[in-house]
Amino acid sequence: MGLRGRKSIASRFMKYVQSLVEVIGHADRAGPLQDYCTGLAAASGRKSVEPMAAITAPERTAAQHQSLLHFVGQGAWSDDVVLAKVREMVLPEIERHGAIKAWIIDDTSFPKKGEHSVGVAHQYCGQLGKQANCQVAVSLSLANDAASLPVAYRLYLPKAWAEDDERRRKVGVPKEVGFKTKPEIALEQIRWAREMGLPGDMVLFDAGYGHDSKLRAGISELGKFYVAGIQPQTLVSKPRMLRGRASKKRRDDAATAISAKTLALQLPAKAWQTIEWREGTNETLSSRFARVRVHVGANDELKKSAKEWLLIEWPESEDEPSKYWLSTLPQNIPFCDFVDAAKLRWRIERDYQELKQEVGLGHFEGRGWRGFHHHATLCIATYGSLVSERETIPPSGSRSARRFPQLTVPDGYRPRGSSIAA
Secondary structure, eight states, X not given: OOHHHHHHHHHHHHHHHHHHHXXXXXXXXXXXXXXXXXXXXXXXXXXXXXXXXXXXXTTSHHHHHHHHHHHHHTOOOOHHHHHHHHHHHHHHHHHTXXXXXXXXXXXXXXEOSSSOSTTOEEEEETTTTEEEEEEEEEEEEEEOSSOEEEEEEEEOOOHHHHTOHHHHHHHTOOTTOOOOOHHHHHHHHHHHHHHTTOSOSEEEEOHHHHTOHHHHHHHHHTTOEEEEEEOTTOEEEOXXXXXXXXXXXXXXXXXXXXXXHHHHHHSOGGGOEEEEEEETTTEEEEEEEEEEEEEESSGGGGGGOOOEEEEEEOOTTSSSOOEEEEEOSOTTOOHHHHHHHHHTTHHHHHHHHHHHHTTOGGGOOOOOHHHHHHHHHHHHHHHHXXXXXXXXXXXXXXXXXXXXXXXXXXXXXXXXXOSSOO
16 A cells, blocks of 8 residues: 555544544543554554553653543543444444344453452453453454444453452442453343344354353343354253154153253264355355254253254364354254354454454553553544454455554653663
């Protein structure tokens, strides 16, 4: 992309940010908002406040550092209002490439040292793939095949934090925020999205959430379909049809629940089909799948549960099935559409990688509740501007070409605490 094209994109970016200025409140927040978003979009390397201050105001770095710190850490502006404006501007651009197909529940983790940053605890860290000291945020994103956009984002507050008044006070956790499990936060976000009338009828989530029967039931009660990843040990029962005296078929109420894996291994060879699906506009993948209608739960729960789909993936190169999903999608859904729906979660995984690596979602270094969420809101806003550019859908499809002029810290800049003399 030539210099002229980059200038044009930079001009549209500033127009986009100006629309956010209109909803952020006081006029004195306009400059810090523009500078913070510019730093997130155009800076190279780590996108914490200090290097962004040096990049956006090299002649007055110390004053800019304090201005940005106050804006993101203490500013009394509303995350909800800013995110609403982002949705208003970005969703129409995403929908130019197709209707919203799904709401995707996910969480993202941020490894941390120490114990003073809000919500930090020794818990499962998806980024590291193991138990570690980290923060975890739960999000709801709207997605189609072209892009996704987070529309709700909240830090998970472990119970030890929620019940510690002193720690809460130090980091500014609002009084109304109590302990909720991650699935409870997710269901709250889904309920909010439904009340807001956001587009989409299907909710996707992985096995970390799919194991929660209350979440699945809550989504059904809200009138939404789901495709939920589950663990292979999840108990299910395939309805068996027996002939009674009057030659009428009936369900065997004495059916015994077995694990999804056991059921998969019992399926005949003819149950498995090779299905292709697409990730984005270029890549076509394929694998073997089977699907069967099941009741879910232990033996005493089978009579109460409605039938739903069990989808199983068993790649030919593997010795046993690799993935399992439960779904309330319609019984007559074509097999290929079913697989497409289950596989759409790839969108959020790729786009969250972009949010972290290109926009700096995980680079916040403050400790407070407000700052954590303000930084995430501004990252989502900046990411939304990238999504709005037709050439950047999907943004991760072209990492080799930056959309904004690259900015670097000025010569002679030394971070606080550096042992190098200024």
